Amino acid sequence: MGNNVLVVLTPEESKRLIGKAVASMPAVKKAKNEGILGFSRCTTNAYVIEEVLGRKMENPHGYCSGYISGKGLCAVQGQDMSSLLVIEKGKENWHKPGEGNISLYLDRMGADDVIVKSGNMIDPYGNVACFSPNPGGGEIGLYVTPSLSKGIKFIIPMSINKSIPTPLQKFVGLMGTGNISPDRCRGLRCGVIPMFGELVTEVEAIAMLTGAVATYVACNGIASGEAAVLLLITGEDAAIAAAWDLVESIKGEPPMPEPKRVSNCDDCYILKNGALGNKCATIRS
Numbered sequence: 001m002g003n004n005v006l007v008v009l010t011p012e013e014s015k016r017l018i019g020k021a022v023a024s025m026p027a028v029k030k031a032k033n034e035g036i037l038g039f040s041r042c043t044t045n046a047y048v049i050e051e052v053l054g055r056k057m058e059n060p061h062g063y064c065s066g067y068i069s070g071k072g073l074c075a076v077q078g079q080d081m082s083s084l085l086v087i088e089k090g091k092e093n094w095h096k097p098g099e100g101n102i103s104l105y106l107d108r109m110g111a112d113d114v115i116v117k118s119g120n121m122i123d124p125y126g127n128v129a130c131f132s133p134n135p136g137g138g139e140i141g142l143y144v145t146p147s148l149s150k151g152i153k154f155i156i157p158m159s160i161n162k163s164i165p166t167p168l169q170k171f172v173g174l175m176g177t178g179n180i181s182p183d184r185c186r187g188l189r190c191g192v193i194p195m196f197g198e199l200v201t202e203v204e205a206i207a208m209l210t211g212a213v214a215t216y217v218a219c220n221g222i223a224s225g226e227a228a229v230l231l232l233i234t235g236e237d238a239a240i241a242a243a244w245d246l247v248e249s250i251k252g253e254p255p256m257p258e259p260k261r262v263s264n265c266d267d268c269y270i271l272k273n274g275a276l277g278n279k280c281a282t283i284r285s
């Protein structure tokens with residue numbers, strides 16, 4: 001009888017697993033205590049932050065910027081966002097929406113510092129990218145160039161359920177607010193910005209935390225299994241047992257509620273800011 005196991009992870013369970021793995025990384029621990037550790041705004045980072053700090057956030061679901069809803073691409077409004085966290089030499093700095101982000105620290109960040117940000121898609125070659133409705137690139141636009149030019153470590157925690165079968169090169173040039181009809185777009189028009197860094201999915205997380213080998217074999221069931229991933233876990237018996245126990249310990253992570261939207265989309269801060277050049281024709285309350 002074989003010892004290999006199959007496990008199913010909901011999106012929230014995946015985020016918890018990935019959060020534990022990122023928090024365990026030596027580079028993250030060093031940056032937290034001796035340098036600068038910045039967490040860009042994304043839902044997976046809420047779980048990473050909780051694991052790094054060892055406590056629950058007051059509003060973890062507000063640690064979000066843009067997201068994909070059933071109605072289209074949308075954005076959390078400033079008043080509903082959690083404050084953004086940057087840790088410098090062990091000190092927690094929480095920046096309220098609109099009052100600063102990791103860009104305030106870039107001048108003094110270097111190779112021993114870390115920026116953590118998730119993405120929206122992983123192509124067949126492991127390339128990662130994220131959406132942005134902002135012509136300036138939003139947060140990712142602020143961080144990519146300095147992180148590359150200064151050698152700042154960039155960690156990308158994201159579920160493997162964001163894997164796509166299409167190479168980024170095939171559609172990146174076709175995206176962008178200038179290429180998409182403002183009247184025929186489900187939600188906000190977005191560009192796609194490639195990201196460069198160390199990708200941490202469920203596969204890497206299980207390897208980091210247990211030494212077992214996880215293979216992504218399926219995704220997306222129905223109801224409670226929507227967007228869930230199926231992983232085959234192999235390896236030495238002790239590693240497989242450790243991986244099973246780890247997954248069992250995070251089963252039952254509560255579902256994430258859909259972010260709160262403004263009652264009238266015309267009040268959306270992105271749409272009210274004409275300089276962003278965006279328009280949302282189809283999302284309506």
